[in-house]
Amino acid sequence: MGAFDFNVIVKALPLLWEGMQVTLLLTALGILGGIALGIVLAVMRLSRSRLFRNLAGAYVDLLRSLPLVLLIFWFYFLVPIAVGHPVGGFYSAVIGFILFEAAYFCEIIRSGIEGVRRGQVMAGLASGLTQAQCMRFIILPQAFRAMLPVLLMQSINVFKSTSLVYVIGLRDFLTAADLIGGRDNRLTEMYLLVAVVFFVICWTASQAVGLLQRRIAP
Amino acid sequence: MITLEHLSKWYGSTQVLDDCSTQIEKGEVVVICGPSGSGKSTLIKCVNGLEPFQKGTISVDGISVGDPATNLPKLRSRIGMVFQSFELYPHMSVVGNICLAQLHVLKRSEDAARARALELLDRVGLRSHADRFPSTLSGGQQQRVAIARALALDPIAMLFDEPTSALDPEMINEVLDVMTELAKDGMTMVVVTHEMGFARRVADRVLFMDAGAIVEDAKTAAFFDKPVSERAARFLSKILHH
Incomplete structure (x- = not known):
């Protein structure tokens, strides 16, 4: 294999960047979709309707009890059957991520919402706002401030988890590095690079979250 | 303007309001007092439907609060409420707090809402605090907002x-x-309070509650001079003689 060769990395950069774009896109869609579905689930879990509460509760319990890899596999094989034509690894991975992460985001959002004092809603309702308006103007903005650090930490987790799409051969950052490493017989360089990149991004992000947390703390 | 008839309420099997009836006229100031846990706060929250009740009726300006067909948000927007713990929205400025329901309930324009907010801040002596956040105000200032x-x-x-x-x-x-x-401006007010000096000076009538029931409903002077019920007399002697 020989000595550590930086040239290998430089030459691989274009392909690695393509992989990184897949990773970033997957992360962004997973976070946005996960939070959107998470809000819906959280509202269901907090609703007065027992049916909604139980449905959302069962969903969260189920999804949190399954490994993400399994979900990615399932959607890779099941979504094409369900929609009747192949949708490609990327879309099935996106769907899998959104459904999986929504369960976690739901719990974060729910605890954020439950942390807002009951009196705040009372004040909103007393002024003639509807439940939905109270949610939108009074509860969610406060809840989001409280849960922002946790949401961001979970988002960093999503970023790391995207490497699991390796199992369906989707060419994300890790897979791209692995392919190049295998092709050029330079796995050491590639795996080290992947580790460094993930570390730098995640560490910087968590430092930023820590900073933010200190700033918004009352 | 506000009429309560035979109002009763239960939390599970515990009765918290027991056959409460009274009538509050336009422009009247009514103070509700009584020991803690006597149902004062619950009663006042029933008036704008923040607390549901199981028996009896409440009507405000001729509209039945308990009727499922009543547009509660609309009715509530016509009844102002002030809470013990202020409940200002901490993520909005003072002016933002005052504008929120104006914008989204009354559908006033931004300009009209802000103008009204500043006018009222003037009235409560806090115009210069318009753009501050609630957490930077004292408790008294927050309550005035x-x-x-x-x-x-x-x-x-x-x-x-x-x-x-x-x-x-x-x-x-x-x-x-x-x-x-x-009160001097003629606002109809229902005030749950322990401030007996305020009650004596400002209230037209005093309701005394105990164990979920309105035990005494009297003109202010009569209430302080000669409470009819023994329970109210004891309460007054405790609260006034120290």
């Missing part, structure tokens, strides 16, 4: 739920002064 917030909707009546109970003693008067002004 809360009063301005309720007044911004041009309510036909105001409900006060122990508005000074969470305040440091030196801030109580600034809030009571605003309330006294309001």
Whole structure:
């Protein structure tokens, strides 16, 4: 294999960047979709309707009890059957991520919402706002401030988890590095690079979250 | 304007309101007092439907609060409410607090809402604090903002739920002064409070509650001179003689 060769990395950069774009896109869609579905689930879990509460509760319990890899596999094989034509690894991975992460985001959002004092809603309702308006103007903005650090930490987790799409051969950052490493017989360089990149991004992000947390703390 | 008839309420099997009836006329100031846990706050929250009740009726300006067909948000927007713990929205400026329901309930324009907010802040002596956040204000200032917030909707009546109970003693008067002004202007007010000095000076009538029931419903002077019920007499002697 020989000595550590930086040239290998430089030459691989274009392909690695393509992989990184897949990773970033997957992360962004997973976070946005996960939070959107998470809000819906959280509202269901907090609703007065027992049916909604139980449905959302069962969903969260189920999804949190399954490994993400399994979900990615399932959607890779099941979504094409369900929609009747192949949708490609990327879309099935996106769907899998959104459904999986929504369960976690739901719990974060729910605890954020439950942390807002009951009196705040009372004040909103007393002024003639509807439940939905109270949610939108009074509860969610406060809840989001409280849960922002946790949401961001979970988002960093999503970023790391995207490497699991390796199992369906989707060419994300890790897979791209692995392919190049295998092709050029330079796995050491590639795996080290992947580790460094993930570390730098995640560490910087968590430092930023820590900073933010200190700033918004009352 | 506000009529309660045979109002009863239970939390599970515990009865918290017991056959409460009274009538509050337009422009009247009614103080509700009584020991803690006697149902005062619950009663006042039934008036604008924040608390559901199981028996009896409440009507406000001819509209039945308990009727499922009643548009509760619309009715509530016509009744101002001030809470013990202020409940200003911490993520909005003072002016933002006062504008929120004006914008989204009354559908006023930004300009009109802001103008009304500033006018009311003037009235409660806090115009210079318009763009500050609630957490930077003292308790007394927060409660005055809360009063301005309720007044911004041009309510036909105001409900006060122990508005000074969470305040440091030196801030109580600034809030009571605003309330006294309001009463002088002819606002219909229902005030749950332990401030007997305020009751004596400002109230037209006093309701005394005990164990979920209205035990005494009398003109202010009569209530303080000669309470009919023994329970109210004992309460007064405890609260006034120290």
